[in-house]
Structures are given as C-alpha cells and as structure tokens.
Amino acid sequence: MTVLLIAEINGANLQADATAKALAAAATLGAVDILVAGEGVGAAASAAASFAGVARVLVADHAVLGRQLAEPMAELIATLAARYTHVIGPATAGLKSILPRVAGRLDVMILSDVTAILDADTFERPIYAGNAIQTVRSADSIKVATIRTAAFAPAPRGGGAPIEPIEVTVSTSAASHWVEDRLSLADRPELSSAGIVVSGGRGVGSKENFALIEQLADKLGAAVGASRAAVDAGYAPNDRQVGQTGKVVAPALYVAVGISGAIQHLAGMKDSRLIVAINKDEDAPIFQIADYGLVGDLFQAVPELVERL
Amino acid sequence: MKILVPVKRVVDYNVKIRVRPDGSGVELANVKMSMNPFDEIALEEAIRLKEKGAASEVVALSIGAAPAQETLRTALAMGADRAILVETAPGEDVEPLAVAKLIAAVAREEAAGLVLCGKQAIDNDMNATGQMLAAILDWPQATFASEIRIEAGAAQVTREVDGGLQVIGVALPAVISVDLRLNEPRYASLPNIMKAKKKPLAIRPAGEFGLDIAPRLTVVKTVEPPARKGGVKAGSVAELVSKLKDEAGVL
Numbered sequence: 001m002t003v004l005l006i007a008e009i010n011g012a013n014l015q016a017d018a019t020a021k022a023l024a025a026a027a028t029l030g031a032v033d034i035l036v037a038g039e040g041v042g043a044a045a046s047a048a049a050s051f052a053g054v055a056r057v058l059v060a061d062h063a064v065l066g067r068q069l070a071e072p073m074a075e076l077i078a079t080l081a082a083r084y085t086h087v088i089g090p091a092t093a094g095l096k097s098i099l100p101r102v103a104g105r106l107d108v109m110i111l112s113d114v115t116a117i118l119d120a121d122t123f124e125r126p127i128y129a130g131n132a133i134q135t136v137r138s139a140d141s142i143k144v145a146t147i148r149t150a151a152f153a154p155a156p157r158g159g160g161a162p163i164e165p166i167e168v169t170v171s172t173s174a175a176s177h178w179v180e181d182r183l184s185l186a187d188r189p190e191l192s193s194a195g196i197v198v199s200g201g202r203g204v205g206s207k208e209n210f211a212l213i214e215q216l217a218d219k220l221g222a223a224v225g226a227s228r229a230a231v232d233a234g235y236a237p238n239d240r241q242v243g244q245t246g247k248v249v250a251p252a253l254y255v256a257v258g259i260s261g262a263i264q265h266l267a268g269m270k271d272s273r274l275i276v277a278i279n280k281d282e283d284a285p286i287f288q289i290a291d292y293g294l295v296g297d298l299f300q301a302v303p304e305l306v307e308r309l
Numbered sequence: 310m311k312i313l314v315p316v317k318r319v320v321d322y323n324v325k326i327r328v329r330p331d332g333s334g335v336e337l338a339n340v341k342m343s344m345n346p347f348d349e350i351a352l353e354e355a356i357r358l359k360e361k362g363a364a365s366e367v368v369a370l371s372i373g374a375a376p377a378q379e380t381l382r383t384a385l386a387m388g389a390d391r392a393i394l395v396e397t398a399p400g401e402d403v404e405p406l407a408v409a410k411l412i413a414a415v416a417r418e419e420a421a422g423l424v425l426c427g428k429q430a431i432d433n434d435m436n437a438t439g440q441m442l443a444a445i446l447d448w449p450q451a452t453f454a455s456e457i458r459i460e461a462g463a464a465q466v467t468r469e470v471d472g473g474l475q476v477i478g479v480a481l482p483a484v485i486s487v488d489l490r491l492n493e494p495r496y497a498s499l500p501n502i503m504k505a506k507k508k509p510l511a512i513r514p515a516g517e518f519g520l521d522i523a524p525r526l527t528v529v530k531t532v533e534p535p536a537r538k539g540g541v542k543a544g545s546v547a548e549l550v551s552k553l554k555d556e557a558g559v560l
Contacts, residue, residue, distance in 0.1 A: 110406075
C-alpha cells in the first residue's frame with residue numbers, strides 16, 4: 001500500500017495541524033508520500049518533511065498552483081494518483097473542494113469525512129450529520145478520501161523525509177482565476193477547527209446581547225457559534241451556524257448558552273469532547289447530552305463566568 | 310442562458326432519524342421527506358438570476374425513484390420553468406459519482422450554461438456531486454458559494470472557505486455549489502403550487518443514458534453513534550468553574 005497525502009496549504013503555508021492529523025490516518029495504510037503543492041512552498045515542504053513516518057515529500061512549486069484552485073490542483077493530483085493505492089487529504093474546505101474533483105477525473109467514488117480506517121478498503125464515515133455511522137467498503141482501484149481531522153490525533157514530529165521537487169505540467173487554463181481572499185481578521189479561532197467553541201441560542205435574546213457570548217469566547221480563546229434559531233432571529237450571522245445545515249464541529253470544549261438543543265443543532269456539535277450547557281429551562285434537551293449543566297439566567301451566569309475564569 | 314438545478318429528495322431536516330437496529334440502514338418508511346435544504350438555496354438563486362434577466366430558463370432535475378416527482382413539483386412551484394426526473398429503481402443506491410454522470414449527460418443534452426447545486430445533501434453528507442460533475446464535464450467549479458454575480462460569460466463567486474471568504478472568477482459554463490448564506494429560499498405560494506401542476510415534468514429512465522451507475526461502495530453496516538449520556542448539573546457558576554478546572558481539566 002502506498003498513500004499520497006495531500007498537504008493542506010494556505011497561501012504558501014503548511015496547515016500543520018490538519019495535515020498531521022490526516023497523516024496519522026494515512027500512516028495506518030502504508031508508506032506515505034506527502035504532496036506539497038503551491039507557489040513558494042519550500043518552507044511548507046520542510047515543515048511537512050519533519051513529521052514522523054513520511055517516506056517522501058513531493059514538492060510541486062508553480063505559479064499555476066499558487067492559490068490551490070481546484071482545476072489545476074485536481075489535474076496535478078489525478079496525474080500522480082496512478083502510482084498510489086490511496087489519495088488522502090484532511091477534510092478542509094480546500095481539499096473538500098479538490099479531492100471529489102480528483103475522484104471524478106479518476107472515475108472512482110470519494111470517501112468523504114472518514115472518521116476511522118478499518119482496513120485498506122473499509123472506512124467509517126458519519127451520515128445524517130453524525131446521527132448514524134456507516135461502514136463502507138470500496139471496490140475502486142484507487143481510494144480517494146478526505147479525513148475528518150477531529151477524529152485523529154496528529155502524527156508526531158521527528159522525521160526527516162527526503163524532499164523531491166516534481167515537474168508541474170498542468171495546463172494554465174483561463175477557466176478559473178483567483179480574485180481575492182477576505183479572511184476574517186477577528187483574533188478568534190476559526191469555527192470548524194477551534195479547540196473551544198462558545199455558542200449562543202435564541203435565549204440570548206438580541207443581536208446586542210450576543211456580545212456576552214463573544215466576551216465569554218474571548219476569555220476562553222474560543223470561536224463563536226450560534227444555533228439556527230439565533231441565526232434565523234438575526235442575532236448572529238449565518239456563517240456562525242452550528243448544526244445539520246451549518247457547520248459540524250467537534251472541539252475539546254463546547255459551551256452552549258441559551259440553546260435548548262434542537263435535533264438540528266445537536267447534530268452539529270454532539271461529537272465535542274466536553275459539552276457545557278447554560279440554560280434557564282432545566283428540561284431543555286441540551287442537558288441530556290451535556291457533561292456539565294448549569295440551570296440559570298444566562299445574563300447573570302455568563303458575566304459571572306467571565307469574571308471567574 | 311439555461312440554468313440546471315439538481316434537487317434531491319431527502320429526509321426532512323427536522324426529523325430525528327432512526328437507525329434500524331439490525332444495522333441495515335436508516336429507516337425511511339413513513340418519514341417526512343423534503344427537498345435538500347442546500348438544493349433549495351441553489352434553486353432560489355437560479356430563480357433570482359432569471360428574475361434579474363441573467364438567465365433565460367431554470368430547469369430542475371432530480372435523480373431518484375418515482376416519489377422524487379413531488380420534490381420536482383415543489384421546485385416548479387418555487388419558480389422552475391420545467392423539470393426532469395431521471396428515474397432510478399426504488400431503493401437503488403445512486404452514489405454521487407453516478408448522479409454526477411447522469412447530471413452531466415442531461416447538462417450536455419440541455420446545453421446548460423450553468424449548473425447550480427447544493428454543496429451537499431443532508432442524508433449522505435458526501436459534499437461531492439458538484440465537484441465530480443465539474444470534473445466529468447471538464448468545467449470550472451466554484452464550491453460553497455455565498456454570493457454569485459454573473460456578467461459577460463463569467464461568474465464571480467464568493468466562497469466560504471476555512472477562515473473567511475475567497476472570491477474567484479469562473480468562465481461559463483461552470484458548476485457552482487451553494488452554501489447556506491447565499492440566500493433565503495422563498496415559500497411557494499398557493500397560486501404557484503396550483504400553476505406548478507401544469508408545468509412540464511419529463512420522466513426519463515436512468516437506463517436510457519447507457520452509463521455505468523453501479524455503486525462502487527458496499528455499505529457493510531449502519532449503526533448509531535455511541536450514545537452520549539447527560540452529566541451532572543452544577544449548582545452555581547463557581548461550582549461549574551471548579552468542575553471544569555479540577556474534574557474535567559479543560560481550563
């Protein structure tokens with residue numbers, strides 16, 4: 001078994017955490033080559049080579065790959081894929097866009113959001129937003145998969161894999177081009193990869209009151225989330241929505257404030273390692289899955305919590 | 310420009326699904342079904358583009374068994390001009406790769422200028438059909454769209470990426486998959502629901518396309534995730550903080 005692991009590159013930087021977690025999953029299958037593709041990615045390649053358990057780091061350094069657009073990336077990866085049994089990457093927004101396109105080019109199915117690798121052909125993945133876990137066996141000659149990073153511990157550092165530049169012969173088509181990045185400048189961590197998430201629900205009561213949730217999040221160094229009810233009521237923007245139709249998160253700590261716990265919300269956060277709920281209704285369904293609950297008025301409890309932390 | 314919008318009939322997002330105890334799958338009998346929410350957003354966008362004059366026709370397409378006609382009628386009631394059902398056998402599992410091949414065949418036949426689809430279906434959560442379709446058609450793709458502007462044979466698409474937004478331009482024809490923030494889908498009005506009954510809905514057997522749509526994945530089993538049990542309640546904020554620090558060690 002030989003695995004091609006696609007490193008997650010943002011700009012020219014290696015996203016070490018996501019890549020290391022996908023590497024840990026890939027290493028259970030056999031020898032792993034890491035592909036570092038982008039423009040000016042020398043440092044990223046060195047960083048990738050320092051993970052333990054890497055056979056080689058292949059570096060595709062070319063302007064056409066500079067923004068990791070799906071078309072040239074998929075073309076490159078599909079060309080390399082024939083030499084491997086598995087093509088794997090972390091389930092980041094970037095690779096969730098690229099790897100299904102690779103699978104389409106190769107005429108194989110994609111295995112999305114894999115949470116466990118049972119053997120070379122057999123994988124577990126969540127369906128229905130994690131309300132069921134499916135075990136699937138692939139009959140394809142090349143398995144293309146994205147790895148849900150929350151399900152794996154990162155591979156350790158301590159390797160010194162050789163770095164081999166590869167020739168990039170990808171067509172420079174004008175079919176797609178990058179215009180600009182508008183990355184959130186907030187100091188808060190990104191919702192889907194944050195270690196701690198603080199979310200507010202309908203109980204927060206207004207857009208202005210949502211500042212309370214943000215204060216608590218900032219105190220904890222957490223990302224800010226919201227329930228669909230809070231988003232629908234206009235208290236929080238839609239990109240903060242945690243739930244079946246929003247983002248699925250699995251942080252080490254999830255704090256649900258004023259969230260009753262509708263099915264659609266639980267689906268997006270119930271894989272969190274530790275769940276804390278603050279709600280004035282002691283019968284709220286959120287308490288059925290919370291490790292620690294506090295029944296009380298959030299307008300008193302949250303400021304007090306901020307003070308005591 | 311003709312816009313093709315694939316829509317999938319899925320278990321309604323408000324339904325708490327039940328996993329069959331024998332591991333054979335998720336119970337679908339007597340469960341409320343609806344249009345996949347992301348597909349609804351794609352359809353709404355297509356209708357708005359037509360209303361703005363950027364598109365000439367909106368064609369809704371579903372790949373599925375006969376009951377998917379209901380979903381297509383909903384699409385027609387929202388404002389699609391006509392609908393196509395590529396009919397598969399009841400209970401047949403049609404994977405994203407196969408769905409993408411069938412959509413590609415229809416997109417070519419229809420000479421569609423744009424395929425607007427949901428970023429994922431909320432049943433199998435694959436998030437793959439749009440990207441695979443773009444690969445098969447060899448069209449550019451823009452996934453996870455939260456804003457779409459069409460001008461001069463191209464689309465400028467704002468995408469939801471990790472850490473914020475990315476704006477890219479794609480030449481048409483293209484595949485655009487949509488995310489939640491793009492719009493809020495309209496409700497079909499009663500007169501439009503009545504009108505939809507008279508709009509054309511063509512039914513084509515999937516076999517007619519002569520494509521390999523056999524599944525590549527075998528589902529070994531489907532189980533419930535490990536149950537989470539409720540924990541303890543803290544009597545005060547102080548107690549909560551001490552539990553988090555001392556018992557759970559997360560702070």
